[in-house]
Amino acid sequence: MVLGDWRNAWWIGVAMLIGASAPAFAQDRFDFDRTPGNLPKTVVPVRYALQLDLDPADSIFMGVATIEIDVREPASTIVLHSRDLHHGMSELRQGATVRGLSPTPGPFPQTLAFTPDDAAPIAPGRYTLVLQYRGNVNATGEGLFRAEYMTTDPVGGHTGEPTSPRPARMLATQLEAIDARSMFPGFDEPAFRAVFELTVRTAPGWQVFSNMPERTGSPQSQGGAVLHRFEPTPPMPSYLLSVSVGRFDIVTGTAAGVPLRILTAPGKAAQAAYAMRVTEQVLPFYNAYFGVPFALPKLDQLAVPSTRIGAMEDWGLISYSEPTVLFDPARSSPSIERQVYSVMAHEISHQWFGDLVTAASWEEIWLNEAFATWMADKATAHFNPQWHLELDRRLPIDESMVRDAGASTRPIRSGPVRETAVFDVFDDITYTKGGAVLDMLEAWLGPAAFQRGLQSYMVDRKFSNATAGDLWFHIGVAGKRDVAAVASSWTDQPGFPLVTATSRCQGGRTAVALKQQRFGDKASAAVWQVPVRLARGRQSQVVLLDRPGQQVDLPGCNRAPLVVNAGGIGYYRVRYAADAQQGLQQAFPRLAAADQVMLLSDAFALAQLGEQPMAQWFALARQVPQVRGAARTTLFDQLGVQFRFLGDALTGTEAEPLLHRTARRLFAPELERLGYADRSDDSPQTRKLRGRLIDRLAYHRDAEVVAHAVRLFEQAESGGTPLAPSIRAGVIRAVGSQSDPALFKGLLQHLRTAAGEEDRWLYASALARGHHAERARSLLASALEGITTPNIAAALPEMVATHSPFTDLAYEFTLANWHALAKLAGSNFGARNWLLPAAAQFNDRARIAPMRAAQTERAGPDGNMPAAQRAARIGLLADVRDREASALVALWSDGASPGAAASASKSR
Numbered sequence: 001m002v003l004g005d006w007r008n009a010w011w012i013g014v015a016m017l018i019g020a021s022a023p024a025f026a027q028d029r030f031d032f033d034r035t036p037g038n039l040p041k042t043v044v045p046v047r048y049a050l051q052l053d054l055d056p057a058d059s060i061f062m063g064v065a066t067i068e069i070d071v072r073e074p075a076s077t078i079v080l081h082s083r084d085l086h087h088g089m090s091e092l093r094q095g096a097t098v099r100g101l102s103p104t105p106g107p108f109p110q111t112l113a114f115t116p117d118d119a120a121p122i123a124p125g126r127y128t129l130v131l132q133y134r135g136n137v138n139a140t141g142e143g144l145f146r147a148e149y150m151t152t153d154p155v156g157g158h159t160g161e162p163t164s165p166r167p168a169r170m171l172a173t174q175l176e177a178i179d180a181r182s183m184f185p186g187f188d189e190p191a192f193r194a195v196f197e198l199t200v201r202t203a204p205g206w207q208v209f210s211n212m213p214e215r216t217g218s219p220q221s222q223g224g225a226v227l228h229r230f231e232p233t234p235p236m237p238s239y240l241l242s243v244s245v246g247r248f249d250i251v252t253g254t255a256a257g258v259p260l261r262i263l264t265a266p267g268k269a270a271q272a273a274y275a276m277r278v279t280e281q282v283l284p285f286y287n288a289y290f291g292v293p294f295a296l297p298k299l300d301q302l303a304v305p306s307t308r309i310g311a312m313e314d315w316g317l318i319s320y321s322e323p324t325v326l327f328d329p330a331r332s333s334p335s336i337e338r339q340v341y342s343v344m345a346h347e348i349s350h351q352w353f354g355d356l357v358t359a360a361s362w363e364e365i366w367l368n369e370a371f372a373t374w375m376a377d378k379a380t381a382h383f384n385p386q387w388h389l390e391l392d393r394r395l396p397i398d399e400s401m402v403r404d405a406g407a408s409t410r411p412i413r414s415g416p417v418r419e420t421a422v423f424d425v426f427d428d429i430t431y432t433k434g435g436a437v438l439d440m441l442e443a444w445l446g447p448a449a450f451q452r453g454l455q456s457y458m459v460d461r462k463f464s465n466a467t468a469g470d471l472w473f474h475i476g477v478a479g480k481r482d483v484a485a486v487a488s489s490w491t492d493q494p495g496f497p498l499v500t501a502t503s504r505c506q507g508g509r510t511a512v513a514l515k516q517q518r519f520g521d522k523a524s525a526a527v528w529q530v531p532v533r534l535a536r537g538r539q540s541q542v543v544l545l546d547r548p549g550q551q552v553d554l555p556g557c558n559r560a561p562l563v564v565n566a567g568g569i570g571y572y573r574v575r576y577a578a579d580a581q582q583g584l585q586q587a588f589p590r591l592a593a594a595d596q597v598m599l600l601s602d603a604f605a606l607a608q609l610g611e612q613p614m615a616q617w618f619a620l621a622r623q624v625p626q627v628r629g630a631a632r633t634t635l636f637d638q639l640g641v642q643f644r645f646l647g648d649a650l651t652g653t654e655a656e657p658l659l660h661r662t663a664r665r666l667f668a669p670e671l672e673r674l675g676y677a678d679r680s681d682d683s684p685q686t687r688k689l690r691g692r693l694i695d696r697l698a699y700h701r702d703a704e705v706v707a708h709a710v711r712l713f714e715q716a717e718s719g720g721t722p723l724a725p726s727i728r729a730g731v732i733r734a735v736g737s738q739s740d741p742a743l744f745k746g747l748l749q750h751l752r753t754a755a756g757e758e759d760r761w762l763y764a765s766a767l768a769r770g771h772h773a774e775r776a777r778s779l780l781a782s783a784l785e786g787i788t789t790p791n792i793a794a795a796l797p798e799m800v801a802t803h804s805p806f807t808d809l810a811y812e813f814t815l816a817n818w819h820a821l822a823k824l825a826g827s828n829f830g831a832r833n834w835l836l837p838a839a840a841q842f843n844d845r846a847r848i849a850p851m852r853a854a855q856t857e858r859a860g861p862d863g864n865m866p867a868a869q870r871a872a873r874i875g876l877l878a879d880v881r882d883r884e885a886s887a888l889v890a891l892w893s894d895g896a897s898p899g900a901a902a903s904a905s906k907s908r
Helices: 269-290 334-349 366-383 394-404 419-425 428-445 447-461 468-479 483-491 578-590 593-608 614-621 632-650 656-674 684-699 703-717 725-736 741-753 757-767 773-782 790-803 807-816 818-825 828-839 845-892
Strands: 043-053 060-071 078-081 086-094 097-105 111-116 125-136 143-151 166-174 195-202 207-210 220-222 225-229 243-246 249-255 258-264 299-304 317-321 357-359 464-466 497-506 509-518 530-536 539-545 549-555 562-564 573-576
Touching (some): 166 299, 269 299, 269 334, 269 447, 334 366, 334 684, 357 366, 394 632, 447 464, 447 468, 497 562, 539 549, 562 573, 573 578, 573 593, 578 593, 593 614, 593 845, 632 656, 632 845, 703 741, 725 757, 790 807, 790 828, 807 818, 818 828, 818 845
Parallel strands (some): 497 573
Antiparallel strands (some): 207 243, 220 225, 249 258, 497 509, 509 549, 530 539
16 A cells, blocks of 8 residues: 665665764564554454455445454453444354353444453453454445446356446455454454455356455355355455455466466456566566565456555455556556556565565554555666666655655654554655665665565564564664664654755865754754765765764865765755855756756755755756756656746746746747657657646646647547547646636546546546636536546545646635545545645645634544645745745846736735
8 A cells, every 4th residue: 555776886885883962762673462552462363264245236245254363361351343334143152162242332443342241251262253244335445345337348247249338336445554344343453463264155247356266166156146265365464355346357477486367347458468567577576586485376456447546455466546557558648657567566565565574553554665665666667777767756755855844744653653543654754755765774785785684574574563673673684784773763753854065175185074954943953874975076985974963084176066965865955065056056967867856856945945045946947958868857857846836836926927937938848849749769758758748838828738739639539640648648638727618528528438547537637727717616516426436526626726726716615515525535545634635725824724723623633634734835835935936036037027917915
């Protein structure tokens, strides 16, 4: 629930220096009884036998849970998780003894206490709980949910002639983090691993899939129903159970001896061919890397045609939203191709990180997610070197660092987690920062030792749980270093360091003074164990900066610029002395690709916080068109993100039109150079950039680009040349930014009739870019009128707030309709808690307090973290606006007077 060895070689052999000033953090190894959680550890599950009566046409389901338990100490009650389940007969059995049970509200939210009707205590021993119940099929993507779509599949299965399009449904599950309790009563915390044996009863004609294969002889007829019985799973936590019921097309394959199936809605099997190729590459790669083979007898992967968000690593039956697993070569963009590979590599790696070995509690969820992100990057880069992931990964890391520099951040290891706010820790700090820190630690220790440690960890903890202490123990043994001391400085405290470097020639050697302080917080006394790579020409040296400051001597003195964090793997920012910065600026087009990307990244981050002038960043930005190496595409992507941030900050100021003009001057020549048509010698990076530039230039109000996009779109719509996949998304989004009512109506119809999630998201985002207020109101209203699937409808206000001039309109709509939108959004991934903050795309500090008050009123305490993150973002944008607007007017004006273009007092 996403590297190459050449980047790592220079870290090998670094001397380990642990400074006295380094903070110490406790990272205990896994102990079941001491693992955080609400449920008492006195009763533990051993085996679940679940029977579910499922019909995609029904809004309820029936279930019987037969749970073998081990009562470890005398107990008066048995406490289980149960949410929105209506309980019937409940019994406790031991041999021939049967005792009735009565459920009452438990000691914690979403729990029930089952007390024997005879009021006698329950002695230690093995028992069987038998619980009959009824539950709800959800319309949003959590628990057991329905996914609706249109199909021409013949009624009753895959025989006969296709019909006219008609509504159809399938059932799927998303039980992480705390939604298993809405499908069956049980012990719904990660530490309670048990065997699951599932039986599903359906009407004839439905296909059923679960974590394990069906038993020999299954399915079986039972009266007028069909019984599907599945093999028992290995011991696993409740949140990994998965089931899907529907009618599917199936693509089959094999990798490393494991049978593979990709399951799609009828008619979409061809779009799963790429996913099968990805699986056939990645699964053997992971077998070899981990030294532990995939643990189950098959691997199924399900494309859910609507409703769900993201993907889920359920053991043996991974489920995905369609744009994260289906790829149509005739229509899907290069970004979708990369997304599918990366997300699938992430989820398949979870079959080891998360499934085979499970984080002990939600406090340690980074052990699942950071490692899956890091491993997915490794696999994606290995099989797709032409994508230059080692450069492009900078963009999500930069976004993570923006948050990590502010007050709304937290440590990677989160500390106590409230169950109802558990998705607060499924965030960029866990995924992106966690993955980047692992990359840095692997490079410092050496990839071979790191891999040996992970292999030992997998063998030791398989079919069990783990903590950070387990991980660093095994990696430390393999690397023969105190890895925990270095790692904990990154995982157990928030933020990251700013490394300041100054140098001078002294006695024929170069003396480099390094200092560290927390980036964005000069008052902080935090200290990190920072592996710093210094490079000057062909010379390089690695030091471990483990105190506030230290000096390093480099041999000789020369004029080649000194690069700190050379290669860009370190998760920290670098500030240079003025003369060194000037030297790097002059050498920028000739630097190594990773150093160009890192230098532009650091320059903008420092300017965002006012640590150096924005003009210093812009001096580098102007040189990007001169770069001819591998970094060119990534640098233009970086500039697109950076100019977009400034666009958000400068909205309503006299600098705003100048920003758009300046961006057009940078981006338009590059699009003109590339052209709109693909060429046979285009690299994958070129094809990706072409579509991105169209979208960027439309945002920056390039009338010529928008007009050309409209011509291409209308030609394709009238039966002419179809839009090439590389530009299709960019063109459609550019078309959405114009104000023609007929085009708006056409895009709206495409949204209504889109055949899959990829196009639904595309047309929704295009419509949200419109510049006509009444049509924006109409689009927002349509979110509540069934225009599209609930997950996308709930996101429409955020898209309007983000991509159009009508942030206030979207925000007020969200305020007025929060409860209706919350019903569409559901609770998974904290979706409803983000509705209001996501629409609050403001750059005025005066908007923070009312937003937070409104969030508390609607979302309660579970909405605090999303509101805090948005407040920090608004504050940063306001700071940049107040500090930089006038300076950027002077920088970009070219002697023109922009005062009439916008009012400096207006903000949003």
